[in-house]
Amino acid sequence: MKLLSTTALIILTALTSFAQGEKRWLKHEITTLSSTTMHGRGYVSKGGDKAAAYIQKKFREFGVKSIKADSSYYQPYSFSINTFPGTVYFKINKKELKPGPDYIVYAGSSPYKTEKIKLRKIDLKKVKDSVSWAMVKTQFRPDRAYFLKNSDTVSKYLKHSIRSFAKEFPDGLYILPKHGKLIWTANTDTVPATIVYVEDTVLPKRWIRNAAVTVETEYIPSFKSQNVIGVVPGTERPDSFIVFTAHYDHLGQMGRHTVFPGAHDNASGTALMMYMAKYFAAHPQRYSTVFIGFSGEEAGLLGSKHYVNNPLFQLDKIRFLVNLDMTGDATNGITVVNGTENEPEFAIMEEINKEKQYLPKLNKREKTSNSDHYHFAEKGVPAVFIFGNGTKGHYHDVFDVAKELSLENIDGLANMLISLTGRLSGQK
Secondary structure: OHHHHHHHHHHHHHHHHHHHHHHHHHHHHHHHHOOHHHHHHOOOOOHHHHHHHHHHHHHHHHOOEOOOOOOOOEEEEEEEEEEEOOOEEEEEOOEEOOEOOOEEEOOOOOOEEEEEEEEEEEEOOOOOOHHHHHHHHOOOOOOOEEEEEOOHHHHHHHOOOHHHHHOOOOOEEEEEEEOOOOOOOOOOOOOOEEEEEEEHHHOOOOOOOEEEEEEOOEEEEEEEEEEEEEEEOOOOEEEEEEEEEEEOOOOEEEOOOOEEOOHHHHHHHHHHHHHHHHHHHHOOOOEEEEEEEEOOOOOOOHHHHHHHHOOOOOHHHEEEEEEEOOOOOOOOOEEEEOHHHOHHHHHHHHHHHHHHOOOOOEEEEOOOOOOOHHHHHHOOOOEEEEEEOOOOOOOOOOOOOHHHOOOOOHHHHHHHHHHHHHHHOOOO
8 A cells, every 4th residue: 555655656756747838838838828928819029920039940840841832830821900119108297107908999999199288078877868068079089188087988888999989989088088908909090089088086186177198099901910830730631720829919009008918818829829739749740730929910801811711721721720729827717718519529628627637617508709719710620719717807907927827737728639639530
């Protein structure tokens, strides 16, 4: 019994060490991808290009092959984007606010600059239909600035999204107080107005009189970007594919000094995709395994859309696709989006997890269009999107940094995906 206990302890110690090694590797890659040197992996200071070059470098180091005849890992394409490479400054009354935590500029805003302008206050509390909203809009003048109190009522009753609401405003400056989390976006178009969302708890308690604002933008109608693609050829059926994808892009910068790091979204998924590439390069499967880092996801799933319209191999040769997005914490397990559309594969995941206890829970969710799996699924590819059910809600904000990620159970997710790949490709 003593010998058995000692042997079991050695095995347990080895497994624990292996798991910790995986986590350390993933933590390092997430930290690198979300560091300030990557500039938020967006559209300022070549942030996205630097991330793409880093992934390509890692593919080469792992021994992952190019899938293209010219040996390039890049699939170039372009799209329009509104960027914020210059000054972003906002002061209300005499209080200068901090971009990111205190306020965000709507990502489709036009440039604006004023050293001081009087604010006209309009309370939108009574706006509950399109007629009353149309009456309010008749008051707006392009040479004026407005503080719109209770602006959330317009969204509530008229069912406006942030993007559609922004299109309602003519030229001018509009300051909208918002209670709770501020979420930034990426926009492929612009609106005439300059819109600033302000966290209401940082606003002056007394009457809000004036503002000083500088917002410098640059609209790029043809921003050059790229997907990054590698393959490990299959040992027996190289023309059948299991694909791992993740978007490496994030929001970039709002001005010179405000970076949105995107550690959870989606340095974490990118790092896990890279780990799959590293593992399968050393352990080839019967089927070929493909690894795709998409850009343009935050701007509207643009990288994956470009890929499915310009595939580098036949889409109907894909046995299964796993899209990894926000996998930095699986304390409470994972959610498998499109699980209901792919019942046989989800059943295999459950079977593996029941046997190995990799994850505390696997949640199955219906079909959605909220990440890069979507365009593949629309083309008939068996595809799921996996995200971690974590404990912190940092998303599209300046607080999404590597040190906030627990990486709880992410080693289990990696091992479950390795087992799944083996099962799907008939590996013995």
